Amino acid sequence: MNILIVDDQRFIRESIKADFEKLVNEQPLQFFEADSGNQAIDLLKNNDLPAAEQFDLVIADLKMDNGDGLSIINHMASCSDCHGLPLAVVSSSDVRTLELISNITESFNLNLVGVFQKPVDIGHLFTLLTALKYKAPKQEAESVETIDGVTSKEIGALLNQDNLILCYQPKVDISSQSIVGFEALSRLCIQGDGFIYPDRFIPLINEAGLNCQFSQLVLDQAMTQWELCPNLQQFSLSVNISAADLLSETFINYVIKKKNELPNIHLILELTESQQTIDQDLLLRSIAKLIINDITISLDDFGKSYSTFDRLDNIPFDEIKIDKDFISDLDINAKHLAIVESTIALAKKLKVKVVAEGVETLSVLNLLRGLGCEIAQGYYFSPPIEGRYVTAWVDSYSQQ
Amino acid sequence: MSSTAYCYTSDKDSHVFSIFLRNTRQHNDLSQEQFCLYLREQSSLFYNLDTITVSRWERGVNIPSLAKQAEIVELYNHELVDIYGKDNEFLNECTKLLALPINKRKSYHPYYHNDAYLIEEIDNEHPCFHLILGMILQYEGNPCLSLDEIDRQRKQLAQLKINVATAFGGQIIGHCLFMETRSHIILELLNFKINLQDITHQDAQGQANAVLVLSSAGATTQIENSLMSIYMYFFASQKHLTYLSFSVCDDSFVKKLNGAKLSPFKVKSVSKGKNKVDITSFLVSRSEVMANRFLLKLAVISPSNLNQIIDVGVKGKQAR
Numbered sequence: 001m002n003i004l005i006v007d008d009q010r011f012i013r014e015s016i017k018a019d020f021e022k023l024v025n026e027q028p029l030q031f032f033e034a035d036s037g038n039q040a041i042d043l044l045k046n047n048d049l050p051a052a053e054q055f056d057l058v059i060a061d062l063k064m065d066n067g068d069g070l071s072i073i074n075h076m077a078s079c080s081d082c083h084g085l086p087l088a089v090v091s092s093s094d095v096r097t098l099e100l101i102s103n104i105t106e107s108f109n110l111n112l113v114g115v116f117q118k119p120v121d122i123g124h125l126f127t128l129l130t131a132l133k134y135k136a137p138k139q140e141a142e143s144v145e146t147i148d149g150v151t152s153k154e155i156g157a158l159l160n161q162d163n164l165i166l167c168y169q170p171k172v173d174i175s176s177q178s179i180v181g182f183e184a185l186s187r188l189c190i191q192g193d194g195f196i197y198p199d200r201f202i203p204l205i206n207e208a209g210l211n212c213q214f215s216q217l218v219l220d221q222a223m224t225q226w227e228l229c230p231n232l233q234q235f236s237l238s239v240n241i242s243a244a245d246l247l248s249e250t251f252i253n254y255v256i257k258k259k260n261e262l263p264n265i266h267l268i269l270e271l272t273e274s275q276q277t278i279d280q281d282l283l284l285r286s287i288a289k290l291i292i293n294d295i296t297i298s299l300d301d302f303g304k305s306y307s308t309f310d311r312l313d314n315i316p317f318d319e320i321k322i323d324k325d326f327i328s329d330l331d332i333n334a335k336h337l338a339i340v341e342s343t344i345a346l347a348k349k350l351k352v353k354v355v356a357e358g359v360e361t362l363s364v365l366n367l368l369r370g371l372g373c374e375i376a377q378g379y380y381f382s383p384p385i386e387g388r389y390v391t392a393w394v395d396s397y398s399q400q
Numbered sequence: 401m402s403s404t405a406y407c408y409t410s411d412k413d414s415h416v417f418s419i420f421l422r423n424t425r426q427h428n429d430l431s432q433e434q435f436c437l438y439l440r441e442q443s444s445l446f447y448n449l450d451t452i453t454v455s456r457w458e459r460g461v462n463i464p465s466l467a468k469q470a471e472i473v474e475l476y477n478h479e480l481v482d483i484y485g486k487d488n489e490f491l492n493e494c495t496k497l498l499a500l501p502i503n504k505r506k507s508y509h510p511y512y513h514n515d516a517y518l519i520e521e522i523d524n525e526h527p528c529f530h531l532i533l534g535m536i537l538q539y540e541g542n543p544c545l546s547l548d549e550i551d552r553q554r555k556q557l558a559q560l561k562i563n564v565a566t567a568f569g570g571q572i573i574g575h576c577l578f579m580e581t582r583s584h585i586i587l588e589l590l591n592f593k594i595n596l597q598d599i600t601h602q603d604a605q606g607q608a609n610a611v612l613v614l615s616s617a618g619a620t621t622q623i624e625n626s627l628m629s630i631y632m633y634f635f636a637s638q639k640h641l642t643y644l645s646f647s648v649c650d651d652s653f654v655k656k657l658n659g660a661k662l663s664p665f666k667v668k669s670v671s672k673g674k675n676k677v678d679i680t681s682f683l684v685s686r687s688e689v690m691a692n693r694f695l696l697k698l699a700v701i702s703p704s705n706l707n708q709i710i711d712v713g714v715k716g717k718q719a720r
Binding site for chain 1: 445447464466583661663674687691694696
């Protein structure tokens with residue numbers, strides 16, 4: 001077993017070596033040492049064999065002069081020779097920093113044994129390393145982008161009303177407990193495969209550039225649902241769109257035409273951030289056009305991406321929705337509580353409504369009420385409901 | 401809506417949904433045009449439906465997804481389990497999921513090689529209830545499921561439903577643990593607000609609307625399926641149960657559910673001593689169950705049906 005130990009302190013390297021020698025008897029151990037990140041990268045590069053075959057494990061400290069642990073992580077993530085080579089990060093940093101490092105390596109798709117606080121329990125590290133061998137290797141980034149073999153090239157054929165089913169999740173006013181509206185959430189149903197959720201098919205749709213067509217399908221089905229059930233027209237209807245949709249003039253005109261045909265429906269477009277940089281001027285013009293036509297704009301997934309403050313400054317949003325990842329564990333996660341608290345305060349100053357998504361328990365709801373949040377959405381009130389059950393749900397909710 | 405005779409055995413080659421559609425339409429004295437118009441007025445899923453499509457469905461040229469079939473079938477006060485449960489061809493497919501393979505060696509289990517087995521319900525009166533429940537909780541290793549002194553409080557554990565599969569006169573080769581409860585309680589459990597101990601001590605306020613599965617395992621795929629069919633049938637046969645939830649730590653069962661095209665609702669890590677345990681949960685609506693062919697297949701197998709299937713597999717041998 002060939003182990004590369006990177007630490008700027010010699011006694012740490014020695015103690016790791018000693019621990020390994022005590023632990024591993026059945027196979028010969030060979031140690032390689034480096035006292036800086038740069039020296040370690042040299043060792044990983046300059047071999048007859050690719051690094052992943054030359055070494056069985058890299059143990060790296062984070063804080064070093066002359067190339068720190070992050071530079072090793074970067075090298076291992078970008079160099080194909082290192083693909084699959086197990087990496088253990090050791091550090092005397094606090095738990096939060098270690099969590100951050102762990103998240104970074106997750107996103108890099110490295111073969112991470114773990115992030116360990118010093119002094120390292122080598123026995124524990126070794127157990128995890130052994131477990132790693134039995135774990136299926138992580139999928140390559142490209143193959144993740146399919147639904148059971150469906151690629152972005154083929155998704156177009158599946159995007160039609162035959163395969164689309166919308167579910168509707170209620171938004172409830174926290175103080176009066178009354179229903180204010182519903183958000184339409186899409187599911188794809190292909191033959192007998194149950195429901196396929198947006199987190200799996202939206203990336204494919206975006207990659208195929210079919211987002212406008214898809215948003216139109218959703219809009220059509222949702223507006224029809226509200227048209228067929230006059231009882232639902234007292235509630236707003238939210239439909240998700242991406243920023244890229246707003247760049248299509250055809251789409252904007254289509255939405256406006258739909259809204260003019262059915263003026264009784266209070267339509268809200270929930271804008272999710274898109275990754276690509278887009279034409280801000282065109283975006284603003286589209287939004288202005290929608291607002292003039294009585295269509296409300298909501299900023300979805302607030303807090304999840306970076307440019308949201310910028311957006312808030314430019315665009316007259318009617319409401320912001322705080323992402324469910326911040327809400328669902330609000331009562332046990334102090335960081336999330338702080339973020340939500342300040343978001344609600346910000347919204348109040350800007351005079352926009354706040355919707356908390358992902359409310360699942362009574363204790364979270366009570367906290368939100370205390371923080372002055374107006375509207376809540378989540379499984380606590382109801383999971384997303386298929387169109388045919390929405391009216392019945394409204395009736396039974398109102399009776400309670 | 402009056403009831404419809406929706407299954408004629410003479411229509412052997414037609415798809416069960418085509419037969420349902422044709423009979424329902426004729427029973428209600430509707431032409432294909434009228435029927436199409438009716439669906440367009442009733443459901444947003446069919447706002448752009450045309451008569452040609454209806455005709456194709458009836459002739460079985462193509463069949464809509466199970467989710468869309470459910471929408472139509474429910475307009476006429478039926479459920480997919482009702483109509484598929486009466487279709488012989490479908491039942492045959494279901495049997496294949498459960499029946500013991502004829503080739504005994506086709507088993508990767510160290511000692512169980514598709515031998516005859518029994519499935520038995522273990523209620524809280526059963527003399528071994530506390531031992532079996534203890535074993536299942538041990539197997540699952542879910543920190544939210546710890547119970548103190550099972551034997552002493554067994555009276556309070558009447559909600560817990562246990563089934564075990566046994567072979568060789570008593571060796572347990574599979575089990576399932578589930579309960580009827582309310583969706584709010586499930587959400588509290590999945591968010592670690594309460595544990596199983598709290599659930600069993602709570603008075604059952606309000607009507608149950610969900611089935612919560614806490615452990616499910618079998619030595620072979622067929623035994624796994626047989627045990628799954630027990631709670632799937634329990635769930636499907638009671639219309640007031642609108643959610644099916646799983647909260648499990650067993651990796652292989654999570655893989656099985658993923659393989660059945662279910663997406664997890666949450667995955668949460670909890671420390672248990674020095675180790676971390678991943679609790680994976682699923683929350684599936686009734687419509688989603690019906691729209692999933694694998695789950696639907698398990699849901700149409702009644703307990704008596706299940707016993708028959710297992711019995712056929714051991715024909716000629718002494719089962720007990």
